[in-house]
Every structure is written in C-alpha cells, then in structure tokens.
Amino acid sequence: METAPAIRVRDLKKTYLVSEREPGLRAALASLVRRPKSEVRAVDGISFDLAPGEIVGFLGPNGAGKTTTLKMLSGLLHPTAGELSVVSYVPWKRDKAFLRQITLVMGQRNQLVWDIPAADSFELNRAIYRLPPADFRRTLDELIALLELEPLLTKPVRNLSLGERMKCEIAAALLHRPGVVFLDEPTIGLDVTMQRRIRAFIADYNRRNGATVLLTSHYMADVEALCKRVIVIHQGKLLFDGELASLVQRFTAHKTIVVQLKDCAADLRAYGEVVSCEDGRLTLRVPKTETARVTAQLLADLPVIDLTVADPPIEEVIERVFAQEAA
Amino acid sequence: MRGLAEIYLQQFKTGVASMLQYRATLVIWLIGNILEPLIYLVVWSTVSRSTGGSIGGYEARDFAAYYIVLMLVNQVTFTWVMYEFEYRIREGLFSAVLLHPVHPIHADIAENLSSKVVSLPFVVAAAAGLSAIFHPAFNITLSMAAAFVPALVLAFLVRFLVDWTVALAAFWTTRVSAINQIHFMAVLFFSGQIAPLTVLPRPLQVVATILPFRWMIGFPVELVLGRLTPAQVLTGFAAQAAWLGAAAVVLRFAWRVSVKKYSAVGA
Numbered sequence: 001m002e003t004a005p006a007i008r009v010r011d012l013k014k015t016y017l018v019s020e021r022e023p024g025l026r027a028a029l030a031s032l033v034r035r036p037k038s039e040v041r042a043v044d045g046i047s048f049d050l051a052p053g054e055i056v057g058f059l060g061p062n063g064a065g066k067t068t069t070l071k072m073l074s075g076l077l078h079p080t081a082g083e084l085s086v087v088s089y090v091p092w093k094r095d096k097a098f099l100r101q102i103t104l105v106m107g108q109r110n111q112l113v114w115d116i117p118a119a120d121s122f123e124l125n126r127a128i129y130r131l132p133p134a135d136f137r138r139t140l141d142e143l144i145a146l147l148e149l150e151p152l153l154t155k156p157v158r159n160l161s162l163g164e165r166m167k168c169e170i171a172a173a174l175l176h177r178p179g180v181v182f183l184d185e186p187t188i189g190l191d192v193t194m195q196r197r198i199r200a201f202i203a204d205y206n207r208r209n210g211a212t213v214l215l216t217s218h219y220m221a222d223v224e225a226l227c228k229r230v231i232v233i234h235q236g237k238l239l240f241d242g243e244l245a246s247l248v249q250r251f252t253a254h255k256t257i258v259v260q261l262k263d264c265a266a267d268l269r270a271y272g273e274v275v276s277c278e279d280g281r282l283t284l285r286v287p288k289t290e291t292a293r294v295t296a297q298l299l300a301d302l303p304v305i306d307l308t309v310a311d312p313p314i315e316e317v318i319e320r321v322f323a324q325e326a327a
Numbered sequence: 328m329r330g331l332a333e334i335y336l337q338q339f340k341t342g343v344a345s346m347l348q349y350r351a352t353l354v355i356w357l358i359g360n361i362l363e364p365l366i367y368l369v370v371w372s373t374v375s376r377s378t379g380g381s382i383g384g385y386e387a388r389d390f391a392a393y394y395i396v397l398m399l400v401n402q403v404t405f406t407w408v409m410y411e412f413e414y415r416i417r418e419g420l421f422s423a424v425l426l427h428p429v430h431p432i433h434a435d436i437a438e439n440l441s442s443k444v445v446s447l448p449f450v451v452a453a454a455a456g457l458s459a460i461f462h463p464a465f466n467i468t469l470s471m472a473a474a475f476v477p478a479l480v481l482a483f484l485v486r487f488l489v490d491w492t493v494a495l496a497a498f499w500t501t502r503v504s505a506i507n508q509i510h511f512m513a514v515l516f517f518s519g520q521i522a523p524l525t526v527l528p529r530p531l532q533v534v535a536t537i538l539p540f541r542w543m544i545g546f547p548v549e550l551v552l553g554r555l556t557p558a559q560v561l562t563g564f565a566a567q568a569a570w571l572g573a574a575a576v577v578l579r580f581a582w583r584v585s586v587k588k589y590s591a592v593g594a
Contacts, residue, residue, distance in 0.1 A: 016592065017592075071422070074426060075425075075426075075590075076422050076425055076426070076589075076590060077590050077591075078587065078590040078591055092590060094425065096428040096429075097428075099426060099427065099428040100428050102426075103426070104422070104426055106422065110420075110422070110423040111423060113341055113345060114345075115344070115345045115348040115349070116341060116344045116345055116348065120340070120341055120344060121341070123337055123340075123341075124337045124338065124341050126337070127330075127333040127334045127336070127337035127338070128334055128337075128427050128428070128429055129427075129428065130330045130333070156348065
C-alpha cells in the first residue's frame with residue numbers, strides 16, 4: 001500500500017478581485033462612485049502531491065503564485081476552488097491540531113517580538129504551542145547548536161543583523177517540531193556563508209524529523225543543494241513537476257562554450273549565438289548536438305588560449321522555461 | 328486552562344519587558360493620560376466656582392474627586408488595540424498571529440495588563456499629587472469600595488471587547504483612523520470623560536445610558552464616589568453584564584467574518 005501524501009493539491013485556484021483605476025484626477029473622482037474590479041488569477045488550477053519527508057523546491061518568477069499557494073497550504077488563504085489537504089487537514093479551517101503540525105517562514109518579521117531578546121520570544125512560543133518544558137529545552141538546545149544561536153539569544157531582536165534575525169526566526173518557527181515546513185525565501189538577502197548554513201540546517205532538520213518541506217527560493221544554489229524534485233509554476237499554472245536533473249535536460253537544448261581569446265575583435269556569430277565578450281573572454285551558446293563540431297572548428301580557426309564547455313547555469317534554464325512559456 | 332494561564336503569564340512577561348525598553352514612550356503616554364483628566368478637572372472646577380455653586384450636583388471639590396478617580400479608571404480600562412490592529416495589518420504581521428494555535432485576543436489582553444502594571448505606580452502617584460493640590464471631596468464607604476472592584480473589572484472587559492471589535496475594521500478598510508476617531512469621540516462624550524453625565528442635558532444622559540461607553544468608564548467612578556442609589560448600582564452591573572455578553576457575541580461573529588475576509592483577499 002502506498003502511504004498517504006503529506007500534501008495533496010488538486011486543481012487549486014485562487015482568484016483575487018482588484019480595483020482598477022486610470023491615472024488622473026478625473027478617474028480619481030469617478031472612482032468615488034464606481035470602482036471597476038478585475039479578476040487576477042494568482043493560482044490557476046495546479047495539482048501536485050508531496051510524500052511525507054520529501055523536500056521540494058517551488059520555483060517561479062515573481063508573481064507566479066508561489067506565495068499565494070504557500071499561504072493556502074498553511075491556512076492563511078481560502079482557495080477559490082480546488083481540493084487541498086495537508087496532513088489530512090483542510091488548511092483554511094485552521095484547526096488547532098493542524099496549526100501545531102505546520103510552520104510557515106515568510107520574510108523577516110514574523111515570530112519574534114521586536115524589542116526583547118529572542119530567548120524571550122522562544123519562551124512565548126513554548127507557551128503558545130503548549131510544549132512540555134523538557135521537550136522544549138531539548139529542541140531549543142538542538143536549534144541553538146545547529147544554527148549557532150548562543151551569542152544572539154540575549155540581544156534584543158531589533159539589534160540583530162538580517163542573517164542573525166533570520167536564524168532566530170527559523171528557530172522560533174521550528175520549536176514545536178512541525179512535520180510540515182513551508183519556507184518562503186528563507187535565504188533572501190543573506191550572504192553566501194549564511195545561506196549555506198541555513199541550507200545545511202534545513203537538510204538536517206528534514207533528516208532528523210522526517211519533515212516534509214516545500215521551499216521557494218530565488219537562489220538556485222538552495223534548490224540544487226536541497227531538492228531532488230522541483231515544481232515550477234508560472235502565471236498560476238504548473239509548468240513542470242519532476243526531478244531537477246530532468247528539468248535541465250528537458251529545457252536546455254544548448255550548451256555554453258567559453259573561449260578565451262586575445263580580444264573581442266573577431267566576429268564569431270557564424271559559430272553560434274554570442275552571449276557576451278569581455279576582455280577576450282567570449283561566451284557562445286550553441287545547440288547541444290553541435291557542441292563537438294563547433295568546439296573543433298573554434299580550435300582549428302582561432303588562436304584559442306582556453307576553452308570550456310558547460311551546461312548553462314540553472315538560473316538560465318529556469319529563465320528559458322519561463323521564456324518558452326511566454327512565447 | 329493551565330495552558331491558557333501559561334500563555335497569559337509569558338505574554339505578560341514579554342509585555343513588561345517590551346514596555347521597559349521604551350521608557351520615553353511610556354513617560355509621554357503617561358503624561359497624556361494624566362494631563363487629559365487634569366484639563367477637564369481644571370475647567371470644570373473653574374466653571375463651578377464662577378457660577379458660585381454646583382453644576383449637575385458637582386462642586387469644585389467634587390469635580391476634583393471625580394476626575395482623579397476617572398484618571399485611575401481610565402488608566403485601568405484604556406486600550407490601544409486599534410493602533411495595534413492597524414499596524415499589524417499594514418505591516419502584514421497578522422499572518423504570524425493567525426498561524427498560532429490560540430485566539431489572538433488572549434495575547435492582547437495579557438499585553439494590555441502588563442503595560443498597566445508597569446504604569447500603575449506612576450498614575451497612583453499622580454493621583455496622590457493631584458489630591459494634595461485640589462483637595463477632592465472623597466466620601467468613599469467600604470461597601471462602595473467593595474462594589475467598585477467588580478465594576479472596574481467588568482468595565483475593563485467591556486471596553487476591551489468593544490475596542491477589539493471596533494479594531495477589526497482594520498481588516499475591511501485601510502482608512503481605519505477615521506473609524507477610530509469616531510469611536511474615540513463617542514467614548515469621550517458618552518463615557519463621562521468630557522463631563523460627568525449628570526452635567527449633560529437630559530436627552531444625552533438617556534443616550535449615554537443606552538450606549539456601552541458609560542459602563543466602561545463613568546459607572547465605576549460614580550459608584551465609588553457614592554453618587555448612585557443601590558438600585559442604580561444594580562442596574563449598572565446588569566448593564567455591564569449585558570454589554571459584556573453582547574460584545575462577546577458580536578466579537579466572535581466579527582472575528583470569524585474578518586478572518587474570512589482576510590483569507591479571501593490575503594492582505
């Protein structure tokens with residue numbers, strides 16, 4: 001028998017009604033009387049399942065409907081249509097037992113009380129989630145060790161740096177050991193070291209607790225490090241759901257050849273699409289099947305100092321996915 | 328129940344710690360809460376002295392007593408949840424609140440109480456100081472003092488629930504300050520803050536008796552100063568209880584509808 005999915009989404013839709021107004025004084029006056037409304041389909045019929053313990057990357061450009069979906073999954077938003085179940089609960093009913101099993105980390109200011117040390121906010125969450133003191137202590141010690149929170153605990157939250165605060169936010173959000181974790185841009189605005197640390201922590205939390213994790217990120221490094229599987233949405237619709245590797249396979253028919261020449265004088269458009277050239281460092285995009293031939297030709301025709309062939313960076317792949325959809 | 332008590336305790340501690348972080352704000356806020364009744368006190372005492380006797384049954388020293396007690400009652404029952412709600416909605420902080428497995432009003436009550444505890448010594452000191460200056464006519468009997476305690480608790484609860492319900496307007500419109508302004512004016516006028524209600528014209532007194540505001544501030548003040556007959560005291564308690572029940576029902580309903588609205592549009 002197959003285990004029940006931790007998250008089940010079927011034909012999920014969310015439509016917002018937004019008022020529209022032309023610019024200008026006349027329109028401003030007219031809007032006093034009548035405000036034309038238009039529908040925005042933020043999420044437009046997406047379906048997917050997450051198995052218990054899975055980490056899945058949720059990708060899409062700004063405004064694709066990622067945050068709206070996460071908000072529906074965590075019970076903050078009521079779906080316009082479709083079916084939704086998270087650990088067998090209907091999220092929007094916001095059952096207390098449901099809320100105890102999930103967490104949503106979103107932005108920088110959520111869980112923590114601004115003016116007091118994070119340790120006090122942790123205590124507050126202990127009371128809110130009614131955690132037995134021994135369990136709370138154990139979880140907190142673990143989080144302190146993993147996220148290196150010790151020196152931060154006694155400073156008022158407002159005096160913490162962005163990265164320090166994010167670490168504390170994550171700790172506060174996980175004190176009740178939720179089995180389902182929604183992370184909306186957990187590493188945004190953080191430096192590379194901090195990003196790496198948070199990434200490692202998420203992987204570790206997932207391993208230790210068997211938690212199901214759905215995460216959005218603009219940093220493909222996050223996704224590459226954490227997620228075998230990705231779900232890509234664009235304009236509220238599902239574009240891709242599968243292994244990250246096959247996303248790259250499927251959406252890249254090209255390879256990138258970087259050639260180091262003396263300067264950028266030569267016209268290489270005959271060899272492929274010239275992406276850029278700086279100080280003689282020239283980047284070409286060529287069809288995958290042509291790679292070998294073009295490489296040989298470049299080496300034969302030109303005084304090449306150095307040459308590398310690579311798959312395009314994952315950011316570019318994603319960009320292509322969206323461009324392809326738009327076209 | 329124990330779980331809830333634990334939440335109150337933690338929230339209370341958090342509130343006290345937060346309050347103490349902002350000493351300057353605390354002082355300014357206190358000055359405001361002391362100055363306002365002081366102004367009315369001075370105005371009405373002057374008016375009553377210049378008319379050579381009493382207005383609506385109040386002489387100068389009665390006004391002093393009235394406003395000093397009112398300052399204390401107002402201090403105990405005062406809330407700023409409207410500003411809190413507006414701020415939370417604007418900053419998008421409500422999502423975090425809604426993710427907690429507990430009704431947010433508990434946190435608000437506990438936080439309100441914590442700030443009261445921090446500021447109470449100052450207000451009591453101010454009341455003592457004003458008493459030394461204005462020689463108020465206090466004739467407080469033991470039984471009135473005893474009845475004052477439940478009246479004050481009920482007044483706090485009624486005011487809190489009413490304010491909290493009105494604050495929910497923040498879910499519906501981005502221009503809540505206008506609504507808050509109207510609400511504050513109504514409180515100021517009909518609660519006995521701007522003048523003891525017996526000073527107001529008869530029709531306004533009737534309106535004030537029907538509205539909830541008198542039961543949030545004026546009633547405990549009049550009660551402790553011995554200005555009410557036993558029958559009036561009983562009626563007052565009944566009115567407080569009725570308003571508390573009504574406010575609780577309306578709050579429940581309004582909260583549910585507001586959250587539904589929030590989850591439909593996703594502020």
